[in-house]
Amino acid sequence: MSTATAVINLDIEGPTISRHLYGHFAEHLGRCIYGGFWVGEDSPIPNEGGIRLDVVQALRDLNIPNLRWPGGCFADEYHWRDGIGPREERPRMVNTHWGDVEENNHFGTHEFMALCELLGAEPYISGNVGSGTVQEMSEWVEYLTRDGDSPMARLRRANGRDEPWRVKFWGIGNETWGCGGNMRAEYAADLSRQYATYCRDHGDNKLYRIASGASNDDYKWTETLMRQISCFGCEATPKNFFQALSVHYYTMAGPWEAKGSSTVFDTDDYYRTIAAAQKLDRVLTGHSTVMDCYDPGRTVGLVLDEWGTWWDVEPGTNPGFLFQQNTLRDALVASTHFDIFHKHAARLSMANIAQTVNVLQAMILTDGDTLVLTPSYHVFEMNKGHQDATSLAVHLRTQDARRQVGDAELDSLSASASVKDGQVLISLTNLDAEEPAEVTLDLRGGLLGEPTARLLTADQLQDHNSADTPGEVSPRPFDALKVVDGGLTVTLPPHSFLTISGLVSGRA
Structure with a gap:
């Protein structure tokens, strides 16, 4: 991992x-x-x-x-x-x-x-x-x-x-x-x-x-x-x-x-x-x-x-x-x-x-x-x-999250964040096909009050939706967010996309 x-x-x-x-x-x-x-x-x-x-x-x-x-x-x-x-x-x-x-x-x-x-x-x-x-x-x-x-x-x-x-x-x-x-x-x-x-x-x-x-x-x-x-x-x-x-x-x-x-x-x-x-x-x-x-x-x-x-x-x-x-x-x-x-x-x-x-x-x-x-x-x-939200820079510090693909190097984690009307939205993607990724969100200048998350993934990368299985690949609530000092820790399953949202609150 x-x-x-x-x-x-x-x-x-x-x-x-x-x-x-x-x-x-x-x-x-x-x-x-x-x-x-x-x-x-x-x-x-x-x-x-x-x-x-x-x-x-x-x-x-x-x-x-x-x-x-x-x-x-x-x-x-x-x-x-x-x-x-x-x-x-x-x-x-x-x-x-x-x-x-x-x-x-x-x-x-x-x-x-x-x-x-x-x-x-x-x-x-x-x-x-x-x-x-x-x-x-x-x-x-x-x-x-x-x-x-x-x-x-x-x-x-x-x-x-x-x-x-x-x-x-x-x-x-x-x-x-x-x-x-x-x-x-x-x-x-x-x-x-x-x-x-x-x-x-x-x-x-x-x-x-x-x-x-x-x-x-x-x-x-x-x-x-x-x-x-x-x-x-x-x-x-x-x-x-x-x-x-x-x-x-x-x-x-x-x-x-x-x-x-x-x-x-x-x-x-x-x-x-x-x-x-x-x-x-x-x-x-x-x-x-x-x-x-x-x-x-x-x-x-x-x-x-x-x-x-x-x-x-x-x-x-x-x-x-x-x-x-x-x-x-x-x-x-x-x-x-x-x-x-x-x-x-x-x-x-x-x-x-x-x-x-x-x-x-x-x-x-x-x-x-x-x-x-x-x-x-x-x-x-x-x-x-x-x-129409205001972008927030995300600085990723990774270990073992890069892969050589031909003559190119691939980042197996991708992220971005924004804020609008006091509401923060963080998007995280684990691009590793087989291994989970543990990501700690070091939130500075504020905290997220009562954050909620949604996850999009499937058993296989080839899974898709059809008339017979319209919900095969669809978002579901994700409650495995761990509050740590100064932020959150989350473990993303392999090949998954996660969004985390919450209102910004000041630090106590």
């Missing part, structure tokens, strides 16, 4: 952990939209205007802060005018990226905005830079956000919506280095600069423009964007053409060509996965360092708007639908990622799990009228108290 001490200064506050780090992503891909969020108004499944209500309620229980749509790769072949007006009159298209299936455009702009209203989430719209035009995206912004008398405002009213919506977050393209146009960084930077110019603020709706950024550790792409798109110190132009840039990072145990099964894996596969997940810390540090050279005041945000595990699709399913099961291993990747997000809260302004329903590392799996909450869903729920 490894032992560790986690020193937490309860009275020394760090950057705020934006709630938007707990964002989500819904693409027209597989059964994420159709059969996931959208069942149609004639469905026997309870819905409001065609939007599936059990999915809505499950996500509301997470305090979902934002939802990215319509892609992904799909965004750069999506033309928004095809998704407005009477549904029976909307033109159809072929979803060439994902399964080569027909898209009927029944779920479009108005349906998405209705979904966000039901969720209580902010919309994050990705515009079409790859196959669209500057005018097309500019008019979409106007259609959604402009009041008064204008061509797009009149078109919106003709389609049944009088008042404009508030839409702050706009993505300027997606993966312009790949499916969004296979562009060079310099060309993509120029296009982003052009598109951002014509994505205008209408009235008091102020846009947060997110330029399509790098994949993984392509720091040169970030440097090109920061150098060519930003205009710090310029007098004739706004200070920034954009307010953030994106990065995408997926976790897998093997190479892209052989990512492996979501449920059939051994301990070595598990450790390779965790090592890949922990690499995200270095990736975000690298991009932040580049951005600091051009923006030392950190006025430009970094947005990780696609992250999660990516496995081979489940046998017998459409390869283009990216449907995979979700095990305890995926949940521990999520808990590890959130600790990393909290560490980078000063620069990281948003993150979006890929994807919310039935695709990749999903929160929810649906089949007909059945709904299953995945292990990853429970990590989001257990961690939701970190949203």
